[in-house]
Amino acid sequence: MANKIGFMHPAFAALMKGAAGSFEAVSRGDYESDAAMAAAHPDLRALVVMGGGKMGAAEIDTFPYLGLIACFGVGYDGLDVAHANAKGITCTNCPNTNNEDVADHAVGIFIALLRDIVRGHARVVGPDWSQGERGRLGPSLWQLKAGIVGMGAIGQSIAKRLPAFGIPVSWWGPNAKPDLPYPRATSVLQLAKDNDVLFMAGRADENSRGIISTEVIEAVGPRGYIVNISRGFTVDEDALIAALKAGRLAGAALDVFWEEPTPAARWADVPNVVLTPHVGGGGRGAIEKQAKLVMENLSLFFAGQPLKTPIAA
Amino acid sequence: MANKIGFMHPAFAALMKGAAGSFEAVSRGDYESDAAMAAAHPDLRALVVMGGGKMGAAEIDTFPYLGLIACFGVGYDGLDVAHANAKGITCTNCPNTNNEDVADHAVGIFIALLRDIVRGHARVVGPDWSQGERGRLGPSLWQLKAGIVGMGAIGQSIAKRLPAFGIPVSWWGPNAKPDLPYPRATSVLQLAKDNDVLFMAGRADENSRGIISTEVIEAVGPRGYIVNISRGFTVDEDALIAALKAGRLAGAALDVFWEEPTPAARWADVPNVVLTPHVGGGGRGAIEKQAKLVMENLSLFFAGQPLKTPIAA
Numbered sequence: 296m297a298n299k300i301g302f303m304h305p306a307f308a309a310l311m312k313g314a315a316g317s318f319e320a321v322s323r324g325d326y327e328s329d330a331a332m333a334a335a336h337p338d339l340r341a342l343v344v345m346g347g348g349k350m351g352a353a354e355i356d357t358f359p360y361l362g363l364i365a366c367f368g369v370g371y372d373g374l375d376v377a378h379a380n381a382k383g384i385t386c387t388n389c390p391n392t393n394n395e396d397v398a399d400h401a402v403g404i405f406i407a408l409l410r411d412i413v414r415g416h417a418r419v420v421g422p423d424w425s426q427g428e429r430g431r432l433g434p435s436l437w438q439l440k441a442g443i444v445g446m447g448a449i450g451q452s453i454a455k456r457l458p459a460f461g462i463p464v465s466w467w468g469p470n471a472k473p474d475l476p477y478p479r480a481t482s483v484l485q486l487a488k489d490n491d492v493l494f495m496a497g498r499a500d501e502n503s504r505g506i507i508s509t510e511v512i513e514a515v516g517p518r519g520y521i522v523n524i525s526r527g528f529t530v531d532e533d534a535l536i537a538a539l540k541a542g543r544l545a546g547a548a549l550d551v552f553w554e555e556p557t558p559a560a561r562w563a564d565v566p567n568v569v570l571t572p573h574v575g576g577g578g579r580g581a582i583e584k585q586a587k588l589v590m591e592n593l594s595l596f597f598a599g600q601p602l603k604t605p606i607a608a
Numbered sequence: 609m610a611n612k613i614g615f616m617h618p619a620f621a622a623l624m625k626g627a628a629g630s631f632e633a634v635s636r637g638d639y640e641s642d643a644a645m646a647a648a649h650p651d652l653r654a655l656v657v658m659g660g661g662k663m664g665a666a667e668i669d670t671f672p673y674l675g676l677i678a679c680f681g682v683g684y685d686g687l688d689v690a691h692a693n694a695k696g697i698t699c700t701n702c703p704n705t706n707n708e709d710v711a712d713h714a715v716g717i718f719i720a721l722l723r724d725i726v727r728g729h730a731r732v733v734g735p736d737w738s739q740g741e742r743g744r745l746g747p748s749l750w751q752l753k754a755g756i757v758g759m760g761a762i763g764q765s766i767a768k769r770l771p772a773f774g775i776p777v778s779w780w781g782p783n784a785k786p787d788l789p790y791p792r793a794t795s796v797l798q799l800a801k802d803n804d805v806l807f808m809a810g811r812a813d814e815n816s817r818g819i820i821s822t823e824v825i826e827a828v829g830p831r832g833y834i835v836n837i838s839r840g841f842t843v844d845e846d847a848l849i850a851a852l853k854a855g856r857l858a859g860a861a862l863d864v865f866w867e868e869p870t871p872a873a874r875w876a877d878v879p880n881v882v883l884t885p886h887v888g889g890g891g892r893g894a895i896e897k898q899a900k901l902v903m904e905n906l907s908l909f910f911a912g913q914p915l916k917t918p919i920a921a
Contacts, residue, residue: 399749399773403723406716410891415884416726420876424869424885435893436712459772460712556737563733571728572737578723580748 298597301332301342301358307367310586311343318593329357341596343589346371346388347526347555352378363596365589366606368576369393372499372526377608386606387592389585391448396578398452400571401494401524404548408520408569409433433545434491434518437461442490444483444506445497445525446472453494465490468497483507487514492522499526509534512544520546524575527552539565550575611910614645614655614671620680623899624656631906642670654909656902659684659701660839660868665691676909678902679919681889682706685812685839690921699919700905702898704761709891711765713884714807714837717861721833721882722746746858747804747831750774755803757796757819758810758838759785766807778803781810796820800827805835812839822847825857833859837888840865852878863888 298318302308305324321339326332333339339358344350346366352375355361364379366388376386407413411433418424441457443450443466454464454477467480480486483506487493493515497503507521507530515521521544523530532553538544546567555573562570576582592602611631615621618637634652639645646652652671657663659679665688668674677692679701689699720726724746731737754770756763756779767777767790780793793799796819800806806828810816820834820843828834834857836843845866851857859880868886875883889895905915 395750395774396748399719400723402773403716403719403725406712407720407725407729410713410716410884410887412716412720412882412884413726413729415887416720416882418885419870419883420872422872424872432890432892432895435709435891437708438891438893456769456772459769460715461708557732559733559735559737569725569729570732571723571725572731574723574728577745578748578751579745580751582745 299336299339299341300593301336301339303342303344303348304367307343310367310582311590318597329354333357333359341365341593343367343593344374346373348373350374355379355382355384363387363593363602365592367585367589370499370526371606376606380608385596385602387589387602387604388606389588390604392584392588393576393578393581394448394452396581397449397496397524397575398456399578400550400575401449401453401496401522401548402456404524404550404569404571405492405494405520405522406436408522408546408548408567409436413569439491439520440465440489441492441494442466442480442486443477443494443496444468444486445495445503446475446477446479447496447498449524450494450496451475453496462492469502483511484514487511487519490515491518492520495521495523495525495529497525497529499529503529505529505531507531507535512538515544517543518545520544520548522548524550527555527557536561536565539567612649612652612654613906614649614652616655616657616661617680620656623680623895624903631910642667646670646672654678654906656680656906657687659686661686663687668692668695668697676700676906676915678905680898680902683812683839684919689919693921698909698915700902700915700917701919702901703917705897705901706889706891706894707761707765709894710762710809710837710888711769712891713863713888714762714766714809714835714861715769717837717863717882717884718805718807718833718835719749721835721859721861721880722749726882752804752833753778753802754805754807755779755793755799756790756807756809757781757799758808758816759788759790759792760809760811762837763807763809764788766809775805782815796824797827800824800832803828804831805833808834808836808838808842810838810842812842816842818842818844820844820848822851825851828857830856831858833857833861835861837863840868840870849874849878852880 300318301321303323308320308322321336341363343365346368361384364386371388379386441462441464446466446468457464465478467483467486512534548569550571595602613631614634616636621633621635634649654676656678659681674697677699684701692699754775754777759779759781770777778791780796780799825847861882863884908915
């Protein structure tokens with residue numbers, strides 16, 4: 296059986312071109328559907344997928360000879376790992392490869408929000424600078440306190456950056472981490488009450504679905520800010536939009552959304568937001584780390600050896 | 609003689625409303641010209657001015673009874689301090705009040721440039737996210753090294769932030785500062801050659817005019833970035849624009865310009881820039897610190913006591 300790999304996103308093949316020769320690459324973009332791809336290549340043994348894209352039981356069952364599903368990226372909320380594992384398919388992801396990049400992006404969209412950088416740029420390149428006021432004057436960063444929801448690799452990378460700006464950090468997560476130097480709040484709600492900006496950095500799973508609830512958003516309040524670089528479904532997006540429109544939340548910086556692409560019309564009348572199209576993960580350096588790790592896992596898989604970063608349901 | 613103060617910018621009076629009662633405020637915005645203001649109030653003894661705005665010999669001489677010119681802000685490159693001092697007029701500024709805010713802004717526009725945040729926002733709120741590619745993929749921050757030109761309060765505040773992003777710092781300035789933990793390059797040119805991103809943070813005076821020259825810009829090079837939060841005249845802006853258009857510089861993030869407002873048309877075809885309308889200085893916290901310090905200097909002046917932060921030519 297050939298060492299055939301199915302690349303489910305058009306970017307992957309290019310990113311792993313260093314592997315040409317060792318494997319036969321099949322690109323999903325060349326086919327109308329998963330089924331057409333599987334029909335043309337029934338002997339596909341490994342897929343490289345986006346961890347956030349849907350890869351449920353039906354999608355997995357489309358490919359009869361799979362032994363490996365490798366997620367390019369850290370999250371794998373779109374993948375039915377339990378179903379895959381039950382069929383003897385190993386799943387892998389790329390843990391700890393992009394936490395620095397995601398933290399950079401989180402801090403970047405946070406400062407862009409506070410310092411009105413998106414509108415500032417529009418003023419300079421448009422006709423507005425010469426006309427009237429300089430725009431809203433937000434608080435200085437050093438006047439704010441930050442709460443981080445979720446203190447995994449990404450949360451800790453955010454926490455490492457904020458004190459350099461004079462911003463003290465506290466956090467909440469489901470598990471106590473006594474080795475961390477930051478105080479842990481008793482709940483997400485308490486964290487929201489005690490701080491000016493809430494960074495959602497936690498693992499995105501059923502336990503964190505909607506964790507940034509109406510109540511939490513109201514606790515962040517009219518002088519507070521929310522930054523989300525996790526997954527859109529961790530925030531009650533309808534409540535967030537309503538709070539922003541009513542001035543019950545000062546601002547939000549979001550890289551992730553309920554639906555992606557999010558409908559542009561949904562954000563047309565929403566003030567005080569900085570929105571980016573789910574690009575927090577890279578940084579060329581992070582993408583290079585992930586390409587390397589995916590390749591290592593593929594090589595180990597085809598060599599019949601234990602994988603480097605397997606995930607279990 | 610009344611304790612009359614002339615506020616030369618419309619925002620100042622509001623910022624110092626706490627002083628109502630102690631002084632009589634005269635607003636420049638209520639008059640056609642400096643001369644009309646001086647004619648209506650020949651007994652003006654103090655002016656509060658923007659340090660970057662022109663206050664040369666002619667402007668100073670318009671007001672016959674001046675004893676104090678207080679610059680709201682840190683820079684005072686628009687003020688002819690020598691002429692004022694020769695006439696017995698004391699000048700003050702607000703040193704070390706906004707270095708944290710300016711450094712926040714410098715890092716913010718730098719990340720916005722690297723992570724394509726301005727265009728990302730436009731993609732989300734426009735029709736573009738669903739169409740085609742995710743945009744350019746720049747380097748990760750941790751893959752870069754930074755050189756800081758000028759290691760005063762602002763340079764040091766930038767230097768404090770960058771290591772939290774995994775970015776090593778070196779610097780150049782005219783005076784050795786052996787207590788600093790960062791290596792000093794032998795020249796601006798060497799600093800540009802040795803690093804990926806150059807932060808212009810030095811004092812803006814005749815010694816630093818055009819210090820970011822064509823040669824320095826070319827040394828930063830096609831994979832390098834320039835950030836300027838000092839004054840526009842420290843950079844050869846024509847050379848910068850030419851280098852960006854030709855791909856000989858990867859990107860630039862600028863809060864300051866040769867001319868302010870800078871003509872929008874000048875930037876219409878310039879790729880890979882983030883431009884903000886000279887807002888680096890605040891942050892409400894910085895503006896509050898400056899308003900307080902200006903008020904203290906005014907009070908001391910009218911009480912005939914030595915001023916807190918005098919400047920000399």
